[in-house]
Amino acid sequence: MAENDKNKSTYRLAGYAALIERYDLDVIPNWHRSLVTTAGIHRIDSSGSVIEEIYPPKYWPGDTLGDHLEFAFKYDGTNLVILAGLFQVVEEAEILKHVRSKPTGKYVRCLWFLYEFLTGKMLPLDDLKQGNYIDLLEPDEYYTTTPARQVRRQRIKDNLLGDSRFCPMVRRTDNLLNFEMVDLPKQCRQVVSDYSPELLKRALGYLYTKETKSSFEIEQIKPTSTRTGRFVALLQLAEKEDFCGKRQLIEVQNRIVDPRFRDSDYRQSQNYVGETVAWQREKIHFACPKPEDLADLMEGLTAAHKRMGAGGVSAVIHAAAIAYGFVFLHPFEDGNGRIHRFLIHNILTRGGFTPEGIMFPISASMLKNPGDYDSSLEEFSRQLMPLVEYSIDEEGSMTVHNDTAIWYRYMDMTPQAEALFHFIDQTIVTELASELAFMANYDKTKKAIQEIVDMPDRKIDLFIRFCLQNNGRLSVQKRASHFDSLSDEEVTRMEQTINLTVA
Numbered sequence: 001m002a003e004n005d006k007n008k009s010t011y012r013l014a015g016y017a018a019l020i021e022r023y024d025l026d027v028i029p030n031w032h033r034s035l036v037t038t039a040g041i042h043r044i045d046s047s048g049s050v051i052e053e054i055y056p057p058k059y060w061p062g063d064t065l066g067d068h069l070e071f072a073f074k075y076d077g078t079n080l081v082i083l084a085g086l087f088q089v090v091e092e093a094e095i096l097k098h099v100r101s102k103p104t105g106k107y108v109r110c111l112w113f114l115y116e117f118l119t120g121k122m123l124p125l126d127d128l129k130q131g132n133y134i135d136l137l138e139p140d141e142y143y144t145t146t147p148a149r150q151v152r153r154q155r156i157k158d159n160l161l162g163d164s165r166f167c168p169m170v171r172r173t174d175n176l177l178n179f180e181m182v183d184l185p186k187q188c189r190q191v192v193s194d195y196s197p198e199l200l201k202r203a204l205g206y207l208y209t210k211e212t213k214s215s216f217e218i219e220q221i222k223p224t225s226t227r228t229g230r231f232v233a234l235l236q237l238a239e240k241e242d243f244c245g246k247r248q249l250i251e252v253q254n255r256i257v258d259p260r261f262r263d264s265d266y267r268q269s270q271n272y273v274g275e276t277v278a279w280q281r282e283k284i285h286f287a288c289p290k291p292e293d294l295a296d297l298m299e300g301l302t303a304a305h306k307r308m309g310a311g312g313v314s315a316v317i318h319a320a321a322i323a324y325g326f327v328f329l330h331p332f333e334d335g336n337g338r339i340h341r342f343l344i345h346n347i348l349t350r351g352g353f354t355p356e357g358i359m360f361p362i363s364a365s366m367l368k369n370p371g372d373y374d375s376s377l378e379e380f381s382r383q384l385m386p387l388v389e390y391s392i393d394e395e396g397s398m399t400v401h402n403d404t405a406i407w408y409r410y411m412d413m414t415p416q417a418e419a420l421f422h423f424i425d426q427t428i429v430t431e432l433a434s435e436l437a438f439m440a441n442y443d444k445t446k447k448a449i450q451e452i453v454d455m456p457d458r459k460i461d462l463f464i465r466f467c468l469q470n471n472g473r474l475s476v477q478k479r480a481s482h483f484d485s486l487s488d489e490e491v492t493r494m495e496q497t498i499n500l501t502v503a
Helices: 003-008 016-022 065-076 080-089 092-101 106-119 174-182 184-192 197-218 225-237 246-256 291-310 315-329 336-350 362-368 370-387 405-409 414-452 457-468 476-482 488-501
Strands: 011-014 032-037 043-045 051-055 149-151 156-158 272-278 281-287 390-392 398-400
Touching: 011 016, 011 065, 016 032, 016 065, 016 080, 032 065, 065 092, 065 106, 080 106, 080 405, 092 106, 106 156, 174 184, 174 414, 184 414, 197 225, 197 336, 197 362, 197 414, 225 246, 225 336, 246 291, 246 336, 281 370, 281 390, 281 398, 291 315, 291 405, 315 336, 315 370, 315 414, 336 362, 362 370, 362 414, 370 414, 414 457, 414 488, 457 476, 457 488
Parallel strands: 032 051
Antiparallel strands: 011 032, 043 051, 149 156, 272 281, 390 398
């Protein structure tokens, strides 16, 4: 902005930004920040993490609480966590006064519904007797459930993804709309259609193992063959059973962790994600919800899962909201990350996104792009941590001193949905396509080698492996120890075959 522009005009906060400042709210900032200038034109600055929009003078809403709330609904979107924080500190009489002033207005009805939804309090108002039902969230701006739940009191169509215990929000960004237009399930079916059912069946076993090892490796864990086998068996059930319920989640946790660390219920202690940087010094990356808030939050998460499943929500949006929601709630002492990634598979397969008989090794994409995966988690934790008041004792136990539940109840999961679409796209294009192509080429290579020298399958596999480990050539040492009976011409022809197909 030019210096003379600054001198000629002043800027006043409007909408959520004005209310956050006026009531000194401790909240995660809204994705959109509004200001109204006393002189100037409409401008948008989208260079930072928050889109800042400056409106001309005619947009000034007024000075009251109701004025700024209506402006926020119209221009800043619906932000449940800011509203929940606001409703904790404003007088009910202020809300009541504004609702009574125009009870049939669109934004006032939304305000009325959300006040009662978020506080659990009923305003002393009679139910509306007439008027069309209106959508609470604009379906063009947010991912919503269909059909919506009709609320007679305010004549509202409640199309939220969850209830007051846990209600994630996902905005329809250009990025997400572009991913949907690409039609990734169709892209995946095209990749798979090039291969025989026999090869796909063999590939599936390999992909299960690859996903398992990658999921453990993200957490820098080397699982035993027993634990690997358990996780593979779990992935094989992902298409058949719904695992997003308390009993099922505990069962999953018990299957994938060391038997000594199995939980019989959600955790009863405060946990966190951090690292030791010096003696008795921890660097805290993320503080989990307080244990006394956890049961209600997890009941809300499983209810939101059912609501999205029945409400026609895109499988990827559904998976992002529930799987990332789960890892942010961190209900167990161990295994949360692996369960989070398992839930992605569970929801995608049961939602019909993944072709039958195939699974995406999404963890392999996450493992290859650790910065992107960490960013998808930090989009929430980075904004949360300045709000959490905590202390750590000399034994490394954390105590959280302030109320934190609302920040986990009403998360904006848009960044996580965008990240999950990105990982799925990468998985189809690189991991799945390249693995299937490799296996098909490997089969051709084996057949071609068999025509050069009629060797047992095990010896052919060994020859190919040795060549791939040595830039397409069989080393002198390996030839002497394993293939001394082959002639120079046979070795050369076999190496050429490998270099033309799989190397």
